[in-house]
Amino acid sequence: xxxxxxxxxxxxxxxxxxxxxxxxxxxxxxxxxxxxxxxxxxxxxxxxxxxxxxxxxxxxxxxxxxxxxxxxxxxxxxxxxxxxxxxxxxxxxxxxxxxxxxxxxxxxxxxxxxxxxxxxxxxxxxxxxxxxxxxxxxxxxxxxxxxxxxxxxxxxxxxxxx
Amino acid sequence: xxxxxxxxxxxxxxxxxxxxxxxxxxxxxxxxxxxxxxxxxxxxxxxxxxxxxxxxxxxxxxxxxxxxxxxxxxxxxxxxxxxxxxxxxxxxxxxxxxxxxxxxxxxxxxxxxxxxxxxxxxxxxxxxxxxxxxxxxxxxxxxxxxxxxxxxxxxxxxxxxx
Amino acid sequence: xxxxxxxxxxxxxxxxxxxxxxxxxxxxxxxxxxxxxxxxxxxxxxxxxxxxxxxxxxxxxxxxxxxxxxxxxxxxxxxxxxxxxxxxxxxxxxxxxxxxxxxxxxxxxxxxxxxxxxxxxxxxxxxxxxxxxxxxxxxxxxxxxxxxxxxxxxxxxxxxxx
Amino acid sequence: xxxxxxxxxxxxxxxxxxxxxxxxxxxxxxxxxxxxxxxxxxxxxxxxxxxxxxxxxxxxxxxxxxxxxxxxxxxxxxxxxxxxxxxxxxxxxxxxxxxxxxxxxxxxxxxxxxxxxxxxxxxxxxxxxxxxxxxxxxxxxxxxxxxxxxxxxxxxxxxxxx
Numbered sequence: 001x002x003x004x005x006x007x008x009x010x011x012x013x014x015x016x017x018x019x020x021x022x023x024x025x026x027x028x029x030x031x032x033x034x035x036x037x038x039x040x041x042x043x044x045x046x047x048x049x050x051x052x053x054x055x056x057x058x059x060x061x062x063x064x065x066x067x068x069x070x071x072x073x074x075x076x077x078x079x080x081x082x083x084x085x086x087x088x089x090x091x092x093x094x095x096x097x098x099x100x101x102x103x104x105x106x107x108x109x110x111x112x113x114x115x116x117x118x119x120x121x122x123x124x125x126x127x128x129x130x131x132x133x134x135x136x137x138x139x140x141x142x143x144x145x146x147x148x149x150x151x152x153x154x155x156x157x158x159x160x161x162x
Numbered sequence: 163x164x165x166x167x168x169x170x171x172x173x174x175x176x177x178x179x180x181x182x183x184x185x186x187x188x189x190x191x192x193x194x195x196x197x198x199x200x201x202x203x204x205x206x207x208x209x210x211x212x213x214x215x216x217x218x219x220x221x222x223x224x225x226x227x228x229x230x231x232x233x234x235x236x237x238x239x240x241x242x243x244x245x246x247x248x249x250x251x252x253x254x255x256x257x258x259x260x261x262x263x264x265x266x267x268x269x270x271x272x273x274x275x276x277x278x279x280x281x282x283x284x285x286x287x288x289x290x291x292x293x294x295x296x297x298x299x300x301x302x303x304x305x306x307x308x309x310x311x312x313x314x315x316x317x318x319x320x321x322x323x324x
Numbered sequence: 325x326x327x328x329x330x331x332x333x334x335x336x337x338x339x340x341x342x343x344x345x346x347x348x349x350x351x352x353x354x355x356x357x358x359x360x361x362x363x364x365x366x367x368x369x370x371x372x373x374x375x376x377x378x379x380x381x382x383x384x385x386x387x388x389x390x391x392x393x394x395x396x397x398x399x400x401x402x403x404x405x406x407x408x409x410x411x412x413x414x415x416x417x418x419x420x421x422x423x424x425x426x427x428x429x430x431x432x433x434x435x436x437x438x439x440x441x442x443x444x445x446x447x448x449x450x451x452x453x454x455x456x457x458x459x460x461x462x463x464x465x466x467x468x469x470x471x472x473x474x475x476x477x478x479x480x481x482x483x484x485x486x
Numbered sequence: 487x488x489x490x491x492x493x494x495x496x497x498x499x500x501x502x503x504x505x506x507x508x509x510x511x512x513x514x515x516x517x518x519x520x521x522x523x524x525x526x527x528x529x530x531x532x533x534x535x536x537x538x539x540x541x542x543x544x545x546x547x548x549x550x551x552x553x554x555x556x557x558x559x560x561x562x563x564x565x566x567x568x569x570x571x572x573x574x575x576x577x578x579x580x581x582x583x584x585x586x587x588x589x590x591x592x593x594x595x596x597x598x599x600x601x602x603x604x605x606x607x608x609x610x611x612x613x614x615x616x617x618x619x620x621x622x623x624x625x626x627x628x629x630x631x632x633x634x635x636x637x638x639x640x641x642x643x644x645x646x647x648x
Contacts, residue, residue, distance in 0.1 A: 007172060012195070014168060025163075028190050028209075029163075029172060030171070032175050032183065032187065035183070036178050042233050042234050042239070043186055043230045044232070044233070044239050047209075067205055068205045068206060069205075070205070071206070072203045078252075078270070079244050080206070080241070082244035086240045106273065106274055108244070109272075109639065110271075111269045111641060112267050114617075128597070131600075136597045148614070153637065157458075268620065269593055269641060271595060276453075290437070293437065298435045313460065315435060317593060325512045327500045327503075330496065330515065331500065333515045334496045340522050346487070346489075348518065349487075349518065350492065353495045356507065357499060359507070360502050365558045366557050368554060368555060368565075393529075396527045401528070401572070402576075402591045403530075403568050403569020403572045406564075406596075407563060407564075410565045411563075429564045431595065431597045432595070436590075
């Protein structure tokens with residue numbers, strides 16, 4: 001769509017929008033603005049409003065729990081929990097590698113132990129093993145009240161950056 | 163944001179938008195319209211433009227490969243591949259259960275074997291085992307040229323629907 | 325122990341031996357003879373009386389179900405099922421590699437779907453993906469009546485043989 | 487074989503036995519005696535000379551590294567490492583359950599991060615999650631010098647004891 005069509009479609013959506021649609025549109029547009037302002041490098045990170053940091057040998061990412069990431073039962077979609085885990089464990093792997101190396105996920109396993117509900121999800125990734133060719137990490141996802149909702153381990157292959 | 167603010171923000175984004183931003187906004191707005199028209203039950207399914215069907219004992223889902231789902235290297239984010247796999251294997255589990263039962267993912271493992279590139283991703287889920295309390299499934303994700311990019315197995319716990 | 329002590333200990337065991345002890349001792353001694361005759365390269369393969377073959381793109385291994393490999397409930401120990409799976413998938417990986425390469429297991433995941441009972445267990449391993457550096461395989465373990473008892477996927481790292 | 491044949495076979499093995507065969511036979515016979523004396527409930531635990539204990543919220547098992555459990559390259563077979571992990575995590579699960587409940591392994595995933603060498607292997611299992619129907623645990627296997635050789639997570643289904 002061109003710009004006129006995009007504005008027209010936004011208008012149409014707004015005419016039919018319920019409260020939840022308004023909330024979702026707000027999140028999506030704010031995410032796009034963040035991406036335009038180069039605050040986050042990927043659209044998916046921007047749309048999830050992910051905020052990551054490395055602190056005391058852990059890499060952590062938080063995302064707000066919004067209707068965008070929930071399944072039909074208002075529980076966070078397991079794939080989003082997986083996205084959070086992959087991002088945090090990958091963030092940790094890149095943090096401990098020198099600038100000329102990158103890490104590619106080769107496998108991930110996730111145990112889902114409680115439903116993803118609450119105001120936000122926080123994920124914490126820690127190192128299990130660093131070898132010459134591979135990195136193995138652990139990741140945990142918590143509700144804002146501290147309840148564990150998922151545990152994961154993943155392997156990364158270390159490659160040279162192009 | 164209220165409706166006026168949402169339109170204003172859309173305008174601001176459009177003034178700064180590059181070609182990719184336009185494409186992403188088009189996908190997001192079209193996704194929201196689908197959700198409003200009840201064509202897809204969740205925002206995440208709508209925004210991914212997922213299309214699923216059950217055919218010959220497999221449950222398949224296709225999604226277009228767009229900038230929304232890519233990481234900073236223009237490769238599909240492993241978490242989105244996980245979302246696709248969880249959705250297709252969960253779709254299969256629900257398909258084979260009676261209407262008063264639901265399936266909850268308890269664990270998933272994914273092997274990533276090739277980068278997610280190309281025009282679309284298709285995922286095919288098959289049954290490994292159906293017990294009284296659990297279902298185990300297999301899922302594969304392919305590029306449009308048929309290359310396997312990920313293989314997965316997952317377990318589901320069978321629960322009574324509220 | 326020296327030879328005289330070993331014979332003496334065998335005698336002591338036989339004096340207290342019940343039917344099951346006799347069966348187990350028979351299996352262990354026959355296994356040791358196979359190893360001495362170089363019919364099997366490892367003690368563990370010999371003691372499990374494993375027989376493997378490559379046929380039609382699958383690598384298969386069969387082992388008899390005996391008291392040696394059962395837990396206290398007379399069900400095959402999950403670790404033995406894992407041993408069978410690792411051996412068959414590793415056998416497949418080595419079969420498809422050239423003689424100067426070897427395969428090292430980097431990860432394995434197993435779903436146990438039914439108790440291991442019956443006269444023998446057979447395991448069948450198939451290829452999921454062969455890359456330049458890694459191989460991903462699938463393995464299934466069946467009872468002699470064809471019931472699936474376990475499903476597995478595993479990754480192997482390809483190394484140069486010393 | 488009957489008792490006379492078993493003694494005869496022991497004699498034959500001893501006539502051809504190299505140092506390693508003697509060591510293996512010693513381990514096997516000592517294992518059988520332990521089983522006869524009810525010091526260990528399963529043959530496999532007795533033959534591996536496994537010793538387990540619950541201490542400070544962890545369940546630990548140690549086994550000596552002997553030729554019985556090594557592959558053709560004198561490295562501990564991955565299946566034995568799996569047996570150790572399954573036993574320790576299962577031991578933990580049973581320890582925290584009341585006497586009328588038992589735990590059945592439904593899935594296990596293992597990351598192998600270093601070769602299994604040295605004098606003994608020790609495995610330590612810890613709890614990740616205890617629910618009403620399932621338990622999720624973590625297990626680590628170490629060399630005697632403290633090097634991590636494998637990391638695992640596993641799920642157990644809680645059942646009523648017959």
